[in-house]
Amino acid sequence: xxxxxxxxxxxxxxxxxxxxxxxxxxxxxxxxxxxxxxxxxxxxxxxxxxxxxxxxxxxxxxxxxxxxxxxxxxxxxxxxxxxxxxxxxxxxxxxxxxxxxxxxxxxxxxxxxxxxxxxxxxxxxxxxxxxxxxxxxxxxxxxxxxxxxxxxxxxxxxxxxxxxxxxxxxxxxxxxxxxxxxxxxxxxxxxxxxxxxxxxxxxxxxxxxxxxxxxxxxxxxxxxxxxxxxxxxxxxxxxxxxxxxxxxxxxxxxxxxxxxxxxxxxxxxxxxxxxxxxxxxxxxxxxxxxxxxxxxxxxxxxxxxxxxxxxxxxxxxxxxxxxxxxxxxxxxxxxxxxxxxxxxxxxxxxxxxxxxxxxxxxxxxxxxxxxxxxxxxxxxxxxxxxxxxxxxxxxxxxxxxxxxxxxxxxx
Amino acid sequence: xxxxxxxxxxxxxxxxxxxxxxxxxxxxxxxxxxxxxxxxxxxxxxxxxxxxxxxxxxxxxxxxxxxxxxxxxxxxxxxxxxxxxxxxxxxxxxxxxxxxxxxxxxxxxxxxxxxxxxxxxxxxxxxxxxxxxxxxxxxxxxxxxxxxxxxxxxxxxxxxxxxxxxxxxxxxxxxxxxxxxxxxxxxxxxxxxxxxxxxxxxxxxxxxxxxxxxxxxxxxxxxxxxxxxxxxxxxxxxxxxxxxxxxxxxxxxxxxxxxxxxxxxxxxxxxxxxxxxxxxxxxxxxxxxxxxxxxxxxxxxxxxxxxxxxxxxxxxxxxxxxxxxxxxxxxxxxxxxxxxxxxxxxxxxxxxxxxxxxxxxxxxxxxxxxxxxxxxxxxxxxxxxxxxxxxxxxxxxxxxxxxxxxxxxxxxxxxxxxxxxxxxxxxxxxxxxxxxxxx
Numbered sequence: 065x066x067x068x069x070x071x072x073x074x075x076x077x078x079x080x081x082x083x084x085x086x087x088x089x090x091x092x093x094x095x096x097x098x099x100x101x102x103x104x105x106x107x108x109x110x111x112x113x114x115x116x117x118x119x120x121x122x123x124x125x126x127x128x129x130x131x132x133x134x135x136x137x138x139x140x141x142x143x144x145x146x147x148x149x150x151x152x153x154x155x156x157x158x159x160x161x162x163x164x165x166x167x168x169x170x171x172x173x174x175x176x177x178x179x180x181x182x183x184x185x186x187x188x189x190x191x192x193x194x195x196x197x198x199x200x201x202x203x204x205x206x207x208x209x210x211x212x213x214x215x216x217x218x219x220x221x222x223x224x225x226x227x228x229x230x231x232x233x234x235x236x237x238x239x240x241x242x243x244x245x246x247x248x249x250x251x252x253x254x255x256x257x258x259x260x261x262x263x264x265x266x267x268x269x270x271x272x273x274x275x276x277x278x279x280x281x282x283x284x285x286x287x288x289x290x291x292x293x294x295x296x297x298x299x300x301x302x303x304x305x306x307x308x309x310x311x312x313x314x315x316x317x318x319x320x321x322x323x324x325x326x327x328x329x330x331x332x333x334x335x336x337x338x339x340x341x342x343x344x345x346x347x348x349x350x351x352x353x354x355x356x357x358x359x360x361x362x363x364x365x366x367x368x369x370x371x372x373x374x375x376x377x378x379x380x381x382x383x384x385x386x387x388x389x390x391x392x393x394x395x396x397x398x399x400x401x402x403x404x405x406x407x408x409x410x411x412x413x414x415x416x417x418x419x420x421x422x423x424x425x426x427x428x429x430x431x432x433x434x435x436x437x438x439x440x441x442x443x444x445x446x447x448x449x450x451x452x453x454x455x456x457x458x459x460x461x462x463x464x465x466x467x468x469x470x471x472x473x474x475x
Numbered sequence: 476x477x478x479x480x481x482x483x484x485x486x487x488x489x490x491x492x493x494x495x496x497x498x499x500x501x502x503x504x505x506x507x508x509x510x511x512x513x514x515x516x517x518x519x520x521x522x523x524x525x526x527x528x529x530x531x532x533x534x535x536x537x538x539x540x541x542x543x544x545x546x547x548x549x550x551x552x553x554x555x556x557x558x559x560x561x562x563x564x565x566x567x568x569x570x571x572x573x574x575x576x577x578x579x580x581x582x583x584x585x586x587x588x589x590x591x592x593x594x595x596x597x598x599x600x601x602x603x604x605x606x607x608x609x610x611x612x613x614x615x616x617x618x619x620x621x622x623x624x625x626x627x628x629x630x631x632x633x634x635x636x637x638x639x640x641x642x643x644x645x646x647x648x649x650x651x652x653x654x655x656x657x658x659x660x661x662x663x664x665x666x667x668x669x670x671x672x673x674x675x676x677x678x679x680x681x682x683x684x685x686x687x688x689x690x691x692x693x694x695x696x697x698x699x700x701x702x703x704x705x706x707x708x709x710x711x712x713x714x715x716x717x718x719x720x721x722x723x724x725x726x727x728x729x730x731x732x733x734x735x736x737x738x739x740x741x742x743x744x745x746x747x748x749x750x751x752x753x754x755x756x757x758x759x760x761x762x763x764x765x766x767x768x769x770x771x772x773x774x775x776x777x778x779x780x781x782x783x784x785x786x787x788x789x790x791x792x793x794x795x796x797x798x799x800x801x802x803x804x805x806x807x808x809x810x811x812x813x814x815x816x817x818x819x820x821x822x823x824x825x826x827x828x829x830x831x832x833x834x835x836x837x838x839x840x841x842x843x844x845x846x847x848x849x850x851x852x853x854x855x856x857x858x859x860x861x862x863x864x865x866x867x868x869x870x871x872x873x874x875x876x877x878x879x880x881x882x883x884x885x886x887x888x889x890x891x892x893x894x895x896x897x898x899x900x901x902x903x904x905x906x907x908x909x910x911x912x913x914x
Binding site: 091378 | 501508542578589720
């Protein structure tokens with residue numbers, strides 16, 4: 065196929081050529097950034113929490129009345145006993161926050177008492193000896209808390225946590241040589257150190273904002289039951305297949321213990337699946353929106369190509385007839401239009417690539433999006449070329465079917 | 476002539492049904508996507524109190540020192556009790572307010588109801604006048620109640636419905652965390668979006684409207700629990716008594732002042748610097764004064780209140796619309812040029828270029844209108860699905876209203892007419908002689 069005559073013909077209808085090329089360029093720029101956003105969000109959504117999420121649910125319990133600290137501590141103990149005695153419940157624990165929760169307590173982690181800048185930031189999960197079991201997180205080294213290590217007091221009365229368990233990612237970050245067990249670190253601002261007695265398997269932080277991505281797997285379990293907050297969160301693991309029953313039984317068992325409590329109708333009792341959906345709703349929303357935009361955009365671009373090429377075919381029926389009369393085969397005509405579209409598409413892709421990189425660079429500086437990888441450009445470019453060829457095929461076929469006799473007719 | 480061209484335009488819609496349908500759909504999708512994302516964006520990026528946003532200032536005072544600043548050189552976003560109380564005492568602004576979030580358990584008034592939790596604020600009298608809180612019954616308390624640490628409360632309309640069936644409850648009692656308060660006022664539903672004054676506690680798009688307001692001084696006396704954010708940075712957390720708890724260098728009290736003029740703001744800024752310098756001399760601050768005074772607009776920008784998701788989706792939708800328009804330019808070009816001979820005949824019969832312009836722009840306008848109407852339907856349908864795309868907090872802000880519908884139509888028509896300029900210009904360039912000859 066000769067390219068020169070095609071280029072010469074393009075010069076005769078510059079506007080249409082430029083419009084299609086520009087449309088392909090813009091589509092490429094937006095679609096590959098949209099695909100990239102989808103990929104980024106989906107990667108985020110699919111990262112593991114470390115928690116065995118099946119059969120797990122959360123009860124947020126607000127206290128009514130001014131319980132004293134010892135009263136609250138006793139009530140929590142009684143509540144947990146009642147929960148664990150339920151036939152449908154495997155284990156239960158009380159925590160201040162949990163992975164994917166979005167809010168909770170994070171604190172600077174330091175290696176020395178007088179260190180001002182943090183070594184890293186980490187979730188602080190106030191836990192007890194049932195926490196790891198309830199969450200379904202295994203210890204990879206060391207030991208669990210013992211019941212008598214658990215302190216129950218308001219945070220402002222806490223002086224130190226002699227022993228802590230850290231997630232394996234945090235352990236590796238602080239002690240790259242893998243000798244974290246038994247070491248001392250500073251997880252409070254009180255100038256007292258804590259000894260690492262256990263290292264847990266992967267455990268995600270409660271922090272869900274993008275600024276905290278670097279700390280996503282930093283977690284410290286401290287042996288404490290926090291009082292004086294006015295509420296407590298129970299995490300409950302149901303026996304396999306008995307999640308529904310457990311979610312029905314648990315609030316009743318708690319109310320039977322004491323009526324002076326509130327479970328908010330909206331989010332008082334939530335399965336962990338609901339927690340997860342809520343944690344990532346922004347990400348799902350973005351991915352869906354970008355998906356819709358990409359599909360509709362590709363459809364519109366294809367439609368635009370069909371429309372303009374049909375117009376060109378209609379405009380050039382006589383020229384096609386002349387070529388056919390002079391011996392061009394149907395295949396020649398078909399490949400003429402296909403090649404023309406391919407050339408415009410390639411031009412659009414060159415411009416579109418620059419645009420896509422420009423948009424990405426702008427998003428990198430303004431929204432902390434990662435750099436666009438070349439494979440997205442490649443995939444989007446190939447998709448657009450294939451789409452263009454597909455769109456042009458029908459009008460090109462119609463062109464190829466123009467009979468040579470056409471040349472003899474006047475319009 | 477206008478009516479005639481309109482008629483011609485409508486008729487030509489039927490002439491190339493496929494081409495026309497493509498254009499109409501492209502415009503409809505483009506305008507609908509833009510309008511849906513815009514409807515969310517206009518709320519999240521909106522000015523919640525336009526008549527006053529340049530007179531309300533958030534106050535920041537660095538009470539922890541530069542080594543703890545995050546981001547660097549920026550003071551904490553709220554005050555601790557020591558500074559908040561000192562600035563209240565100094566009373567250097569015509570109005571000033573301070574508050575912290577509370578979430579007490581509310582006892583029901585009817586025996587069979589269950590207790591519930593209500594969000595709200597422990598604050599002072601100026602809160603209501605500074606933020607223009609609308610009242611349904613009664614009125615806010617005054618500085619006299621602030622000074623006497625009075626056991627009075629203002630409740631929200633929704634809580635009033637729940638407890639008193641919507642009746643005027645002024646003078647009745649409400650029990651919050653086992654303490655009794657006399658109701659002095661009931662607010663109307665009050666929901667500025669974003670909730671600029673309480674961004675510190677992450678309430679900018681919260682749909683939990685504040686339902687209880689109690690006197691700050693009394694709340695401190697009673698140790699009413701704070702339910703909001705408490706940022707202690709690197710400050711030690713351990714305390715031995717309540718006095719220490721109050722004076723910890725943790726940030727938990729947002730502080731706002733109302734300053735009528737720029738000059739007053741300047742004076743207040745100088746006062747803050749002088750206050751910090753005094754704290755430095757007294758040995759409490761080991762660093763030079765570092766204070767900020769930001770008005771509502773500056774504060775919302777500093778706190779990056781607009782979620783990046785709504786910004787990105789707005790930009791993507793606008794890009795999408797631009798592509799749809801480029802597509803429309805191409806298709807209009809095809810549609811118009813196909814009628815070169817018709818144009819030739821009209822020109823030969825005496826139509827001026829101007830008239831050709833008028834006719835084809837009108838035709839484009841009808842395409843735009845058709846796209847706008849379809850886009851309107853898509854927008855309305857799409858708004859039902861906004862909940863899938865944005866968090867419920869944000870999604871429920873997006874409302875279909877008349878202005879949105881009108882904007883959709885206007886944008887569709889104007890954009891299409893603008894897109895039609897080039898194809899129309901080409902149509903008007905058609906040489907009558909050429910066309911007549913080749914026929």
